[in-house]
Amino acid sequence: MELPEIKVGFTTTKSVMTKSNGPLGGYAVNPYVGCSHACRYCYASFMKRFTGHTEEWGTFMDVKEWPAIKNPQKYAGQKVIIGTVTDGYNPLEETYGKTRKILEELKDSDADILICTKSDLVLRDLDLLKEINKNNRLTVSWSVNTLDESFKDDMDAAVSIERRLAAMKQVYDAGIRTVCFISPVFPGITEIEVIIERAKDQCDLVWLENLNLRGGFKKTIMDYIAEKHPDLLPLYDEIYNKKNRSYFEALEKKAEEIAGKYGCRFVDNETPYERVPQGHPTIVDYFYHEEVRGTANSGKRNKK
Numbered sequence: 164m165e166l167p168e169i170k171v172g173f174t175t176t177k178s179v180m181t182k183s184n185g186p187l188g189g190y191a192v193n194p195y196v197g198c199s200h201a202c203r204y205c206y207a208s209f210m211k212r213f214t215g216h217t218e219e220w221g222t223f224m225d226v227k228e229w230p231a232i233k234n235p236q237k238y239a240g241q242k243v244i245i246g247t248v249t250d251g252y253n254p255l256e257e258t259y260g261k262t263r264k265i266l267e268e269l270k271d272s273d274a275d276i277l278i279c280t281k282s283d284l285v286l287r288d289l290d291l292l293k294e295i296n297k298n299n300r301l302t303v304s305w306s307v308n309t310l311d312e313s314f315k316d317d318m319d320a321a322v323s324i325e326r327r328l329a330a331m332k333q334v335y336d337a338g339i340r341t342v343c344f345i346s347p348v349f350p351g352i353t354e355i356e357v358i359i360e361r362a363k364d365q366c367d368l369v370w371l372e373n374l375n376l377r378g379g380f381k382k383t384i385m386d387y388i389a390e391k392h393p394d395l396l397p398l399y400d401e402i403y404n405k406k407n408r409s410y411f412e413a414l415e416k417k418a419e420e421i422a423g424k425y426g427c428r429f430v431d432n433e434t435p436y437e438r439v440p441q442g443h444p445t446i447v448d449y450f451y452h453e454e455v456r457g458t459a460n461s462g463k464r465n466k467k
Protein backbone atom coordinates (compact mmCIF):
# COMPACT_ATOMS: atom_id res chain seq x y z
CA MET A 164 0.00 0.00 0.00
CA GLU A 165 1.36 3.43 -0.91
CA LEU A 166 1.74 5.94 1.90
CA PRO A 167 -1.43 8.02 1.59
CA GLU A 168 -1.37 11.78 1.28
CA ILE A 169 -1.88 13.03 4.82
CA LYS A 170 -3.85 16.11 5.80
CA VAL A 171 -2.18 17.39 8.96
CA GLY A 172 -4.06 19.35 11.64
CA PHE A 173 -3.46 20.37 15.25
CA THR A 174 -5.61 19.93 18.32
CA THR A 175 -5.36 20.79 22.00
CA THR A 176 -6.40 18.45 24.77
CA LYS A 177 -6.57 18.98 28.55
CA SER A 178 -4.78 15.71 29.16
CA VAL A 179 -3.17 13.16 26.89
CA MET A 180 -3.68 10.42 29.52
CA THR A 181 -7.07 8.72 28.98
CA LYS A 182 -8.40 6.31 31.58
CA SER A 183 -8.86 3.03 29.74
CA ASN A 184 -11.99 0.85 29.83
CA GLY A 185 -10.11 -2.06 28.25
CA PRO A 186 -9.48 -5.35 30.04
CA LEU A 187 -5.99 -4.23 31.00
CA GLY A 188 -7.20 -1.06 32.75
CA GLY A 189 -4.68 1.74 33.26
CA TYR A 190 -4.30 4.57 30.78
CA ALA A 191 -4.28 4.89 27.01
CA VAL A 192 -2.06 7.53 25.41
CA ASN A 193 -2.50 8.63 21.82
CA PRO A 194 -0.30 11.60 20.95
CA TYR A 195 -1.98 11.90 17.53
CA VAL A 196 -5.54 11.64 16.20
CA GLY A 197 -5.80 9.32 13.19
CA CYS A 198 -3.17 6.99 11.81
CA SER A 199 -1.31 7.15 8.52
CA HIS A 200 -0.67 3.40 8.50
CA ALA A 201 -4.23 3.11 7.14
CA CYS A 202 -4.58 -0.59 7.97
CA ARG A 203 -7.53 -2.01 6.11
CA TYR A 204 -8.70 -3.88 9.20
CA CYS A 205 -8.26 -0.93 11.57
CA TYR A 206 -10.65 -1.20 14.52
CA ALA A 207 -9.69 2.36 15.52
CA SER A 208 -11.29 3.93 12.47
CA PHE A 209 -14.44 4.41 14.62
CA MET A 210 -12.46 7.34 16.13
CA LYS A 211 -13.48 9.45 13.16
CA ARG A 212 -16.95 9.85 14.65
CA PHE A 213 -15.61 11.49 17.80
CA THR A 214 -13.18 13.83 16.14
CA GLY A 215 -15.31 15.45 13.46
CA HIS A 216 -13.27 13.92 10.64
CA THR A 217 -15.12 12.85 7.53
CA GLU A 218 -12.06 12.01 5.46
CA GLU A 219 -11.07 8.44 4.75
CA TRP A 220 -9.26 6.71 7.64
CA GLY A 221 -5.51 6.95 7.12
CA THR A 222 -5.62 10.23 5.18
CA PHE A 223 -5.75 12.69 8.09
CA MET A 224 -3.82 13.18 11.31
CA ASP A 225 -4.03 15.75 14.07
CA VAL A 226 -1.01 16.51 16.20
CA LYS A 227 -2.03 16.83 19.84
CA GLU A 228 -0.89 19.57 22.22
CA TRP A 229 -1.32 19.07 25.97
CA PRO A 230 -0.20 20.79 29.16
CA ALA A 231 2.89 19.26 30.76
CA ILE A 232 2.21 16.40 33.18
CA LYS A 233 2.89 17.95 36.58
CA ASN A 234 2.80 14.84 38.74
CA PRO A 235 4.06 11.81 36.79
CA GLN A 236 4.29 9.78 40.02
CA LYS A 237 0.49 9.68 39.95
CA TYR A 238 0.90 6.91 37.37
CA ALA A 239 3.33 4.78 39.40
CA GLY A 240 2.47 1.10 39.06
CA GLN A 241 -0.26 1.85 36.48
CA LYS A 242 -0.34 0.37 32.99
CA VAL A 243 0.14 3.04 30.35
CA ILE A 244 -0.37 1.95 26.76
CA ILE A 245 0.99 4.26 24.08
CA GLY A 246 -0.70 3.76 20.72
CA THR A 247 -4.17 2.23 21.14
CA VAL A 248 -5.89 4.17 18.33
CA THR A 249 -2.87 5.55 16.53
CA ASP A 250 0.78 4.58 16.11
CA GLY A 251 2.88 6.98 18.18
CA TYR A 252 5.77 6.27 15.80
CA ASN A 253 3.93 7.20 12.62
CA PRO A 254 6.00 9.25 10.10
CA LEU A 255 4.79 12.61 11.53
CA GLU A 256 6.58 11.75 14.77
CA GLU A 257 9.86 12.46 12.99
CA THR A 258 8.82 16.10 12.71
CA TYR A 259 6.64 16.68 15.78
CA GLY A 260 8.19 14.38 18.43
CA LYS A 261 5.00 14.07 20.48
CA THR A 262 5.62 10.44 21.45
CA ARG A 263 9.11 11.34 22.57
CA LYS A 264 7.60 14.20 24.57
CA ILE A 265 5.20 11.93 26.47
CA LEU A 266 7.98 9.41 27.12
CA GLU A 267 10.15 12.18 28.56
CA GLU A 268 7.26 13.31 30.75
CA LEU A 269 6.67 9.77 32.06
CA LYS A 270 10.36 8.87 32.33
CA ASP A 271 10.45 8.87 36.13
CA SER A 272 6.81 7.93 36.73
CA ASP A 273 7.39 4.22 37.53
CA ALA A 274 4.42 3.43 35.30
CA ASP A 275 4.38 0.12 33.38
CA ILE A 276 4.65 1.48 29.86
CA LEU A 277 3.70 -0.51 26.77
CA ILE A 278 4.44 0.96 23.34
CA CYS A 279 2.49 -0.60 20.44
CA THR A 280 3.88 0.10 16.99
CA LYS A 281 4.34 -1.02 13.40
CA SER A 282 7.38 1.19 12.90
CA ASP A 283 11.13 1.22 13.43
CA LEU A 284 11.20 4.94 14.26
CA VAL A 285 11.19 3.77 17.88
CA LEU A 286 14.96 3.19 17.43
CA ARG A 287 15.48 6.96 17.36
CA ASP A 288 14.54 6.95 21.06
CA LEU A 289 16.52 3.89 22.12
CA ASP A 290 18.64 5.78 24.67
CA LEU A 291 15.53 7.24 26.27
CA LEU A 292 13.83 3.82 26.26
CA LYS A 293 16.82 2.30 28.05
CA GLU A 294 16.61 5.02 30.68
CA ILE A 295 12.88 4.44 31.16
CA ASN A 296 13.51 0.72 31.44
CA LYS A 297 15.88 1.09 34.39
CA ASN A 298 13.27 -0.59 36.63
CA ASN A 299 12.31 -3.09 33.95
CA ARG A 300 8.94 -1.44 33.42
CA LEU A 301 8.95 -0.94 29.66
CA THR A 302 7.60 -3.21 26.93
CA VAL A 303 7.64 -2.58 23.17
CA SER A 304 5.34 -4.50 20.85
CA TRP A 305 5.38 -4.81 17.04
CA SER A 306 2.43 -6.13 15.06
CA VAL A 307 3.61 -8.87 12.72
CA ASN A 308 0.88 -11.02 11.22
CA THR A 309 2.74 -12.22 8.13
CA LEU A 310 6.25 -12.57 6.75
CA ASP A 311 4.88 -12.02 3.25
CA GLU A 312 5.65 -8.40 2.36
CA SER A 313 3.14 -8.35 -0.48
CA PHE A 314 0.28 -9.32 1.87
CA LYS A 315 1.57 -6.69 4.32
CA ASP A 316 1.57 -4.13 1.49
CA ASP A 317 -2.02 -5.07 0.68
CA MET A 318 -3.00 -4.43 4.29
CA ASP A 319 -1.09 -1.40 5.57
CA ALA A 320 1.18 1.51 4.69
CA ALA A 321 3.56 1.01 7.63
CA VAL A 322 7.20 -0.07 7.23
CA SER A 323 8.12 -3.54 5.99
CA ILE A 324 7.94 -6.61 8.22
CA GLU A 325 11.71 -6.97 7.95
CA ARG A 326 12.22 -3.43 9.32
CA ARG A 327 9.84 -4.19 12.21
CA LEU A 328 11.69 -7.40 13.04
CA ALA A 329 15.07 -5.66 12.82
CA ALA A 330 13.84 -2.97 15.23
CA MET A 331 12.47 -5.64 17.58
CA LYS A 332 15.89 -7.29 17.67
CA GLN A 333 17.72 -4.05 18.44
CA VAL A 334 15.33 -3.18 21.26
CA TYR A 335 15.49 -6.74 22.62
CA ASP A 336 19.29 -6.67 22.49
CA ALA A 337 19.18 -3.40 24.44
CA GLY A 338 17.63 -5.34 27.34
CA ILE A 339 14.06 -4.18 26.84
CA ARG A 340 11.13 -6.58 26.91
CA THR A 341 9.63 -7.05 23.44
CA VAL A 342 6.43 -8.52 22.05
CA CYS A 343 5.76 -10.11 18.68
CA PHE A 344 2.07 -9.29 18.37
CA ILE A 345 0.63 -11.69 15.80
CA SER A 346 -2.40 -9.60 15.07
CA PRO A 347 -4.77 -9.81 13.48
CA VAL A 348 -4.48 -13.50 12.63
CA PHE A 349 -6.00 -13.85 9.15
CA PRO A 350 -7.54 -17.33 8.77
CA GLY A 351 -5.73 -19.32 6.09
CA ILE A 352 -3.12 -16.57 5.58
CA THR A 353 -1.29 -15.89 8.86
CA GLU A 354 1.16 -18.69 9.55
CA ILE A 355 1.75 -18.44 13.26
CA GLU A 356 4.48 -21.10 13.49
CA VAL A 357 6.56 -19.50 10.74
CA ILE A 358 6.35 -16.12 12.52
CA ILE A 359 7.15 -17.58 15.95
CA GLU A 360 10.11 -19.48 14.49
CA ARG A 361 11.41 -16.21 12.97
CA ALA A 362 10.88 -14.00 16.06
CA LYS A 363 11.36 -16.32 19.02
CA ASP A 364 14.99 -15.37 19.70
CA GLN A 365 14.21 -11.67 19.89
CA CYS A 366 10.99 -11.42 21.88
CA ASP A 367 9.79 -12.26 25.37
CA LEU A 368 6.13 -12.52 24.48
CA VAL A 369 4.08 -13.66 21.51
CA TRP A 370 0.51 -12.39 21.58
CA LEU A 371 -2.12 -14.02 19.39
CA GLU A 372 -5.25 -12.10 18.41
CA ASN A 373 -7.86 -13.21 15.90
CA LEU A 374 -9.09 -11.08 13.03
CA ASN A 375 -12.37 -9.58 14.12
CA LEU A 376 -14.73 -8.34 11.42
CA ARG A 377 -17.38 -6.40 13.24
CA GLY A 378 -16.84 -2.87 11.99
CA GLY A 379 -17.37 -1.11 8.72
CA PHE A 380 -14.25 -2.79 7.38
CA LYS A 381 -15.90 -6.23 7.23
CA LYS A 382 -16.94 -5.63 3.62
CA THR A 383 -13.47 -4.32 2.72
CA ILE A 384 -11.81 -7.47 4.00
CA MET A 385 -14.39 -9.85 2.56
CA ASP A 386 -14.04 -8.15 -0.85
CA TYR A 387 -10.26 -8.46 -0.59
CA ILE A 388 -10.49 -12.18 0.20
CA ALA A 389 -12.92 -12.69 -2.70
CA GLU A 390 -10.52 -10.95 -5.06
CA LYS A 391 -7.11 -12.20 -3.87
CA HIS A 392 -7.88 -15.46 -2.05
CA PRO A 393 -11.17 -16.76 -3.47
CA ASP A 394 -10.34 -20.27 -2.24
CA LEU A 395 -10.60 -18.93 1.34
CA LEU A 396 -14.02 -17.37 0.87
CA PRO A 397 -15.98 -20.40 2.21
CA LEU A 398 -13.78 -20.38 5.34
CA TYR A 399 -14.34 -16.64 5.90
CA ASP A 400 -18.04 -17.12 5.35
CA GLU A 401 -18.10 -19.85 8.03
CA ILE A 402 -16.17 -17.75 10.54
CA TYR A 403 -17.52 -14.26 9.93
CA ASN A 404 -21.08 -14.89 8.75
CA LYS A 405 -21.96 -18.19 10.39
CA LYS A 406 -19.91 -17.51 13.56
CA ASN A 407 -18.20 -20.88 13.42
CA ARG A 408 -15.26 -20.89 15.83
CA SER A 409 -13.72 -24.25 14.97
CA TYR A 410 -10.87 -22.66 12.97
CA PHE A 411 -9.67 -20.55 15.90
CA GLU A 412 -10.32 -23.34 18.42
CA ALA A 413 -8.06 -25.61 16.35
CA LEU A 414 -5.49 -22.82 16.11
CA GLU A 415 -5.49 -22.45 19.90
CA LYS A 416 -4.58 -26.12 20.15
CA LYS A 417 -1.91 -25.71 17.50
CA ALA A 418 -0.45 -22.70 19.35
CA GLU A 419 -0.23 -24.80 22.51
CA GLU A 420 1.58 -27.52 20.56
CA ILE A 421 4.00 -24.96 19.10
CA ALA A 422 4.63 -23.69 22.64
CA GLY A 423 5.47 -27.27 23.70
CA LYS A 424 7.74 -27.78 20.70
CA TYR A 425 9.82 -24.66 21.45
CA GLY A 426 9.73 -24.97 25.26
CA CYS A 427 7.53 -21.89 25.69
CA ARG A 428 4.95 -21.18 28.36
CA PHE A 429 1.44 -21.02 26.90
CA VAL A 430 -1.12 -18.91 28.76
CA ASP A 431 -4.67 -17.90 28.11
CA ASN A 432 -5.54 -14.24 28.27
CA GLU A 433 -2.84 -13.29 30.71
CA THR A 434 -0.35 -10.47 30.71
CA PRO A 435 2.90 -11.72 32.15
CA TYR A 436 5.50 -9.02 31.93
CA GLU A 437 8.61 -10.97 32.77
CA ARG A 438 11.66 -11.44 30.56
CA VAL A 439 12.23 -15.07 29.66
CA PRO A 440 15.22 -17.14 28.51
CA GLN A 441 16.07 -16.35 24.89
CA GLY A 442 14.27 -18.52 22.38
CA HIS A 443 11.37 -19.36 24.70
CA PRO A 444 8.87 -16.50 24.56
CA THR A 445 5.66 -16.85 26.52
CA ILE A 446 2.82 -17.38 24.06
CA VAL A 447 -0.39 -15.62 25.09
CA ASP A 448 -3.75 -16.60 23.63
CA TYR A 449 -5.92 -13.49 23.20
CA PHE A 450 -8.37 -15.04 20.74
CA TYR A 451 -11.83 -13.58 21.31
CA HIS A 452 -10.43 -11.56 24.21
CA GLU A 453 -13.19 -8.98 23.81
CA GLU A 454 -15.45 -11.44 25.63
CA VAL A 455 -13.27 -11.41 28.67
CA ARG A 456 -14.63 -9.50 31.61
CA GLY A 457 -12.74 -8.43 34.68
CA THR A 458 -9.89 -10.85 34.29
CA ALA A 459 -7.13 -8.37 33.64
CA ASN A 460 -4.28 -10.60 34.64
CA SER A 461 -5.73 -13.77 36.04
CA GLY A 462 -5.26 -16.03 33.06
CA LYS A 463 -8.90 -17.04 33.42
CA ARG A 464 -11.33 -16.66 30.57
CA ASN A 465 -15.06 -16.30 30.97
CA LYS A 466 -16.16 -17.74 27.67
CA LYS A 467 -19.80 -17.20 26.82
Ligand code: SF4
Nearest residue numbers: 198201202205248249
Ligand atom coordinates in the same frame (compact mmCIF):
# COMPACT_ATOMS: atom_id res chain seq x y z
S1 SF4 B 1 -1.48 0.93 13.12
FE1 SF4 B 1 -3.21 0.50 14.46
S2 SF4 B 1 -4.27 2.47 14.69
FE2 SF4 B 1 -2.90 2.64 12.91
S3 SF4 B 1 -4.21 2.18 11.16
FE3 SF4 B 1 -3.15 0.28 11.79
S4 SF4 B 1 -4.57 -0.77 13.19
FE4 SF4 B 1 -5.23 1.38 12.98
